[in-house]
Amino acid sequence: MEKQLKVSAIKDGTVLDHIPADQLFNVIEILGLSKSLKQITFGTNLDSKLLGKKGIIKIADKYFEDDDINRIALIAPQAKINIIHNFEVVEKRILSIPAKVKSIVKCMNPKCITNHQQVETSFTTIFKEEGFELLCHYCERITDKDHLKIISSE
Amino acid sequence: MPKHLISIRDFSKEEILSTLEMATTFEKEPIQPLFRDKVVASIFFEPSTRTRLSFETAANRLGTRIIGFTDIGDTSATKGETLKDTIVMVSKYSDLIIMRHPLDGSARYASEVSSVPVINAGDGSNQHPTQTLLDLYSILKTQGRMEDLKINLVGDLKYGRTVHSLLQAMSHFNPTFTFTSPEELKMPQEYKSFLRERNIEYNEIINLNDGLNDADIIYMTRVQRERFTDPIEYERVKNFYSLNLSMLSGCKPNMKILHPLPRVNEISPDVDNSEHAYYFQQAQNGVYTRMAIIAKLLGMNEKN
Numbered sequence: 229m230e231k232q233l234k235v236s237a238i239k240d241g242t243v244l245d246h247i248p249a250d251q252l253f254n255v256i257e258i259l260g261l262s263k264s265l266k267q268i269t270f271g272t273n274l275d276s277k278l279l280g281k282k283g284i285i286k287i288a289d290k291y292f293e294d295d296d297i298n299r300i301a302l303i304a305p306q307a308k309i310n311i312i313h314n315f316e317v318v319e320k321r322i323l324s325i326p327a328k329v330k331s332i333v334k335c336m337n338p339k340c341i342t343n344h345q346q347v348e349t350s351f352t353t354i355f356k357e358e359g360f361e362l363l364c365h366y367c368e369r370i371t372d373k374d375h376l377k378i379i380s381s382e
Numbered sequence: 383m384p385k386h387l388i389s390i391r392d393f394s395k396e397e398i399l400s401t402l403e404m405a406t407t408f409e410k411e412p413i414q415p416l417f418r419d420k421v422v423a424s425i426f427f428e429p430s431t432r433t434r435l436s437f438e439t440a441a442n443r444l445g446t447r448i449i450g451f452t453d454i455g456d457t458s459a460t461k462g463e464t465l466k467d468t469i470v471m472v473s474k475y476s477d478l479i480i481m482r483h484p485l486d487g488s489a490r491y492a493s494e495v496s497s498v499p500v501i502n503a504g505d506g507s508n509q510h511p512t513q514t515l516l517d518l519y520s521i522l523k524t525q526g527r528m529e530d531l532k533i534n535l536v537g538d539l540k541y542g543r544t545v546h547s548l549l550q551a552m553s554h555f556n557p558t559f560t561f562t563s564p565e566e567l568k569m570p571q572e573y574k575s576f577l578r579e580r581n582i583e584y585n586e587i588i589n590l591n592d593g594l595n596d597a598d599i600i601y602m603t604r605v606q607r608e609r610f611t612d613p614i615e616y617e618r619v620k621n622f623y624s625l626n627l628s629m630l631s632g633c634k635p636n637m638k639i640l641h642p643l644p645r646v647n648e649i650s651p652d653v654d655n656s657e658h659a660y661y662f663q664q665a666q667n668g669v670y671t672r673m674a675i676i677a678k679l680l681g682m683n684e685k686n
Contacts, residue, residue: 339506341487345464366487367508368389370572 235271241288243310249273251303252283254378258299258332266290299332301325302376325360327353333362336375340367386493386500387675389509390547395554398518404674405519415445417680423476424450427459427483432643433503437480440672449476466495473497478680499679507543513642514547516671520664524638525598534560534593537603537623537648539569544642545603549573559584560593564619567609590623595632602641602648626650630658640664
């Protein structure tokens, strides 16, 4: 069966494809979709040649600013963003990791002030050959890709 | 000059040098009551005798009044007050805040909520920039220059925040480093890459005797027992890094030994009277350096 049929098409809006299956709910969290009033359909653990298992999200009548959408580059760098008009892909967006990351990632240093008091986290992205690391604005420690934890909005 | 002193990373080479220059003038004339109308808040959320006394001496020499607390037990933080609320309140009472706090990054956060300058007197295991500046002042004073020095850092190079900050600050001045440490306390990779990116030479050794003779500065640090899982390993290392007078016979005449104190076994008392020993004067230099920092931050505030 064709994978397009598993999550029904939208007429207008944004499709986020090729999300690693284990990051789907983090992407939903980061984009604040749990509070959105738009029609949203999503699927996960779909077969993907590229990723093995992938997730996909389709949001009707919703278009994101670059700054918002780039935040998911931290956890789903290979994701493809398609803008849909009248069932056609009219634009493909490429994700790039933001230079500053605010409030969505938890600092991995347990002694960091941001893990003890209500302080919004803030990082500078350090780009490396093998990816990236985040330097905490407060405790000056590195949070690496393998320890990246998304702060839940709860 | 930044409005606050939070991290040595915020300081350019020029700002470091101008602070050291001002410390030199305070050393020549250490009693300068320029700020009689100012109130300095000295707030210590964890105890630290040496640093607090040094800061309060510096503030007193500048003629300021001092308010504050020396222990979290005295404060409403024990009633659950947030750091933000404490800082906002204290910045309404005072013209400058000197803060020590056990959490990493607390000083940066305090500077963001305070309406007056904040000096970081140690935020957890992160930064202690006035220690670094007084180390630099001691280096300048004993060597007469900052450029092209050979510096041997000894002891706990993995967890020691003073050696990491000193390394960052000295990187402006084309030094050559020797790192002397046991295998389990070696300099972390991120600092070694920091030096490689700047083409600063370093070599790593285990035996203390191998790095003594060509050094201009030997910077000793305490190896802490709690860093070791194996107590026998600690005993071995503890004695391995004990500097005594007989080891110094081949050293350069200008070589000085620095130590952030308190020391335990790593410098034998027979070194204290040697002309290479400088750790007690180093502590005294802390007063002049802190006077310079307080004066700079209060002076800037006056112009506003």
